[in-house]
Amino acid sequence: xTGVSQNPRHKITKRGQNVTFRxxxxxxxxRLYWYRQTLGQGPEFLTYFQNEAQLEKSxxxxxxxxxxxxxxxxxTLEIQRTEQGDSAMYLCASSLRERNTxxxxxxxxxxxxx
Amino acid sequence: xxxxxxxxxxxxVSEGASLELRCNYSYGATPYLFWxxxxxxxGLQLLLKYFSGDTLVQGIKGFEAEFKRSQSSFNLRKPSxxxxxxxxxxxxxxxxxxxxxxxxxxxxxxxxxx
Numbered sequence: 001x002t003g004v005s006q007n008p009r010h011k012i013t014k015r016g017q018n019v020t021f022r023x024x025x026x027x028x029x030x031r032l033y034w035y036r037q038t039l040g041q042g043p044e045f046l047t048y049f050q051n052e053a054q055l056e057k058s059x060x061x062x063x064x065x066x067x068x069x070x071x072x073x074x075x076t077l078e079i080q081r082t083e084q085g086d087s088a089m090y091l092c093a094s095s096l097r098e099r100n101t102x103x104x105x106x107x108x109x110x111x112x113x114x
Numbered sequence: 115x116x117x118x119x120x121x122x123x124x125x126x127v128s129e130g131a132s133l134e135l136r137c138n139y140s141y142g143a144t145p146y147l148f149w150x151x152x153x154x155x156x157g158l159q160l161l162l163k164y165f166s167g168d169t170l171v172q173g174i175k176g177f178e179a180e181f182k183r184s185q186s187s188f189n190l191r192k193p194s195x196x197x198x199x200x201x202x203x204x205x206x207x208x209x210x211x212x213x214x215x216x217x218x219x220x221x222x223x224x225x226x227x228x
């Protein structure tokens with residue numbers, strides 16, 4: 001499968017714990033995005049990488065959130081000191097840098113904070 | 115601020131009936147427009163996209179959409195709905211020529227009656 005891969009698919013954690021999600025984009029894609037989707041809502045943009053550079057961060061991305069893409073390939077999204085409000089689906093997408101291209105989404109990681 | 119409105123939260127149609135899902139956007143610049151579909155617990159699959167040119171675009175699974183600049187709309191249509199079309203549908207926009215920072219609507223959940 002050469003699509004966007006996200007792991008784990010599901011994560012249940014206790015409030016206050018740290019969690020880390022991984023995203024493997026389509027191999028030739030140099031742009032990578034993270035979105036968050038809460039129940040009944042559309043995805044909301046969190047952050048964007050071009051190669052290893054993080055070029056934009058949403059105000060939704062509080063200090064407890066950090067994302068990295070160290071070698072311009074896979075990316076990780078870490079949430080520290082999780083809160084119940086962090087419960088959501090975290091979606092990763094990737095695209096080529098060229099114009100007129102679309103983003104391809106992974107199946108997401110569903111986080112439940114109990 | 116940029117926004118996308120999907121006025122219908124839920125729509126129910128009978129199998130074989132026609133379908134139109136509405137999408138209106140508020141965007142100062144020329145947007146790129148997308149429709150994505152999401153099955154329960156899954157990521158987003160691109161149905162179709164509009165970048166420029168012919169304002170009637172064809173997508174996968176028999177869907178089409180029409181861009182109407184004067185109405186700031188990009189409505190999704192299908193002439194005959196199948197039971198497998200039951201899912202959530204999201205309209206999204208991004209700035210033309212920019213990267214894929216997508217702004218999503220809240221989605222329309224489609225139910226199909228046999």
